[in-house]
Amino acid sequence: MSVVSVGDDYDVVIESGCSKRVADVIDEGVQRALVVHPDSMRTLGERVTASLRDSGIEAYAAGVPDAEDAKTAVVAADLWALLGHHGFTRTDVVVGVGGGTVTDLAGFVAATWLRGVPVIQVPTTLLGMVDAAVGGKTGINTAEGKNLVGSFHPPRAVLCDVDVLRSLPREDYVAGLAEIIKAGFIVDPVILDLVADDPEAATRPEGAHTLELIERAIRVKADVVSKDLKESSLREILNYGHTFGHAIEHVEHYRRRHGEAVSIGMIFAAELACAAGVLARDVVERHREVLTSVGLPTSYPSGRWAELETAMRRDKKTRGSMLRFVVLEDIARPVRLEGPTEEQLHTAYAAVSG
Template sequence: MVHAEPVADLARRLATALEAHGVTTLVEVLPDAEAAKTIDVAAHLWGMLGRAGFTRGDVVVAVGGGAVTDLGGFVAATWLRGVPLINVPTTLLGMVDAAVGGKTGINTAEGKNLVGSFHPPAGVLCDLDVLATLPRADLAAGLAEVVKGGFIGDPVILDLVEADPAAALDPHGEVVRELVERKIAVKAAVVTTDLHESSLREILNYGHTFAHAVEQVEGYRWRHGDAVALGMVYVAELARITGRLDAETVERHRAILRSLGLPTSYEPGRFDELLAVMGRDKKTRGSTLRFVVLDAVGSPSRLVGPELDQLRQAYDAVTQTPA
């Protein structure tokens, strides 16, 4: 069982429950957040599994947020060419995105999640009660991925958030439960059709090309969901500039995300840095950038090879005007 320090108490209780049922449990604490997703941490865990005699009859259990389930899944996918994985996500972001769908990965100096494997979990346990322990900012960051699901596949998600943003941020309410269920359903429908991201699954990366670039140039100090919120606004502006999306839907992005306290603008002067990172995005083919865009709400498609000036115009549209 792997976990980050903030959820140590939950991990200990799970380990104790497993031990009470006769399951031998090896527990390891990971660095928090993206610091866990490195080759050094993965190699450390491989060493632990080897010394423990871990076989294909054993199970990796990942308890924590998206970084923990990404890393735990990668270790499970690569040890003995694949051992079972059970994810126990403890953040909203993990529940609706990272822990489901079977994508695992670690980061390198060149970018986020560039090394990874597709390895569907044997099971995912989502206990909504743990959301009550999260800071409001972390709940909002998780809702960015939920909103993404609304824009690409289930517009009812957007209606629910617009009707009552406060309810969407209430971990004890029924709205959160419905939002989680709807977002997981969107992802499950896509992943069932395209596990290995050969075609349809790319739509789940809506907003992520710019988001991953922001995360890297910011040294992974941004929450993933915050970066995704900004990334969705950027790509919505790009779709507008290229004649794919109407201005009203672009503004709907901003309004919904702002209502949840999520960022919708960025600082000027960093376009060249971001462009270099976007060039290493997984969707890029050769030197041609490819983006997931919307033609309308619920109608995602691809934008291949936008012009440099269009990319810059979209950046200008999301940058703050200096004071």
């Protein structure tokens, strides 16, 4: 078992079988729990619900749609209705069991019910474990963009049951690697070395370095968010690759896996930094080498720039009409690039779509 502390606020537990012990991290005095799970993980959601009932807690399971279809105001309202129907108070708890979309949704519902009730996250995907469930960002999507409605609401605990990863489809597991590799580029180059040491093993839950990769990525995020919970400065580095990545997700109506979009987004950010004279060409190529070695995409079709630019201008890092990107000066040296020129943007897009 590994435990990563996020400041003095909560712990992230990385252990086989820890999803069976949610009751152990629930505060004394909690009477009710709402277990939010995707329809595709009904068995695990009901198992967690049953374990809570066995511990004396009045627990209810709430199935929600899979993937980004869960992150809507309609689904959130349905969950609020359940909380109201069952009389949830501020001393009760919401439990998110699922991938990043479910932990985002469960956290948002907990943040907004009675202006904030506790949430415990049980991420079941690699992406959820190393990114979405850690850090307290919650949110839902709107027609205008991803995560534009949300709140900062740190969980009481995060339980990463690595056994669950063995049932994850390979494509989803590989997509989650994008966030781990991102952590390597912005803070911890050892991650990049571990992936390069055996790329094929990195794509499997039973790989030689799997636990170390997960723990290192979580430690990167935990260290950043403990210093900057509300993304006033430092936390923005965690958005490396996300400005262009979120734009891809938006124009494709969230049919593209988040990690795949972020992988392409990192290439765009690297090419943009190179076009702006900030990043050396060999580091750009290192991006392509590492990402392609595990099967992540690094290119995007041409002809969609107008849609992508419109979506990027709705990004949370944009200020007024000025686009802002997280880029690298070198590996583990992230900086902001504010107001890149149209020529630089088009050069980066051409490099990604060429």
